[in-house]
Amino acid sequence: MIRRIPQARDRGIPDATVARLPLYLRALNGMAERGTPTVSSEDLAVAAGVNSAKLRKDLSHLGSYGTRGVGYDVQYLIYQISRELGLTQDWAVAIVGVGNLGRALANYGGFASRGFRIAGLLDADPHVVGDRIAGLVVEHTDELETVIRQRGVSIVVIATPAAPAQQVCDRVIAAGVTSILNFAPVVLAVPDGVDVRKVDLSIELQILAFHEQRKANGGPIMAEEWPDGVVM
């Protein structure tokens, strides 16, 4: 039926693997810049901060792209991972909410270099609309649907406060978007078929605080030896 020539086994890549592919890609790009022609799973694993067996298993899900006794060709592996992640095509991204975070995202260089093109910046605040940020003029959120449809936006970043996030979410989904990156501190309700990924800055700090508290209390072993405290 449909020919998928370069891709014999792109079925069912585990989520955990997909989440690590960008990590490998970054490590590989660093090696490519330094002119390294090939890399072993051991070296790449160290550069990416993972176990080498895990790395090999991850890569085996993409195909058999290594050479036994030698390792992986850096350029070829970069291409294969990029293709698997969909980074060989151009993705139009819109950022909704141009506060501090939205500005930081708009100016973040890590997007453009990986095939993500910021196609629109939108905000509800008339004082922000018209500002020029990272080469784009901020538009009013009234234009949300128009921007999405006319510029082929397929990924939307929500960087608004918590309150308007769900409404923005509903609107972009109605406009056909099925991939959302959410920075607002709310759980977005979305229909099946829509992917939401969430980044929460304060959650990460809270997880750190948990571990820090453990350390301060004399380590994880002592904790269990505390007597039961006052119970309500």
Added chain:
Amino acid sequence: MIRRIPQARDRGIPDATVARLPLYLRALNGMAERGTPTVSSEDLAVAAGVNSAKLRKDLSHLGSYGTRGVGYDVQYLIYQISRELGLTQDWAVAIVGVGNLGRALANYGGFASRGFRIAGLLDADPHVVGDRIAGLVVEHTDELETVIRQRGVSIVVIATPAAPAQQVCDRVIAAGVTSILNFAPVVLAVPDGVDVRKVDLSIELQILAFHEQRKANGGPIMAEEWPDGVVM
């Protein structure tokens, strides 16, 4: 070295659970603001976007704080989760790197409300040093060790570019910090006993792109049914 004593009465809370506690906490805070006195695991699970059995199992790791037939007392559960996460104490946080992202973090309200006090903003750029952001004056990174020691900083946020991140990391560890939140796109090398959590904005987009590409290609179900193509 860390002793691992697997004990029956182990108070070790699974990492997956710890990562969800802040989520529950936020949902509970919303309920507390609306004056809700008690909540069932079912309702709280919906608010947090998880399965109710998972929520109950997570909470059971903290203790038996619910009442059968009734649910959980919102205020009491907030207190217990906060205490477990270490949010009942005050954490002094320093942010290194006051670019767009550092500014966004400094102005982010979600920190102060959870016991995280920003005790220092540092940058290497003399043009930025002296700026007043979120009530603090930006200091030069030369002062890093002084700021950490004199203000009791126990958590450091690295929001610098990739290049200086490892050096900043080394210095804060040398100054006694063992919890680091890293926004720089590098894998930080740290000794045992130091916790690093990493937030990478472009990785999240790449994961979204992967799934978006899958959808565009006819969905993940069809993929398995494609015949094997040409293999290199």
Added chain:
DNA sequence: TCGACTTTGTGCATAGCTTCACAAAGGCAC
């Protein structure tokens, strides 16, 4: 007090992820 009803806490089965360990595969020297 009792019985109907609600909701927790958890045993258990399952699914998914990680790590080990090693046979298979390729390069290289001679």
Added chain:
DNA sequence: GTGCCTTTGTGAAGCTATGCACAAAGTCGA
């Protein structure tokens, strides 16, 4: 070609996380 060396790719084992299903434990009205 042969033998040795390196490194991949993967079967299998072990570990962690998930979700079902239900007994236990509590509330509440009569």
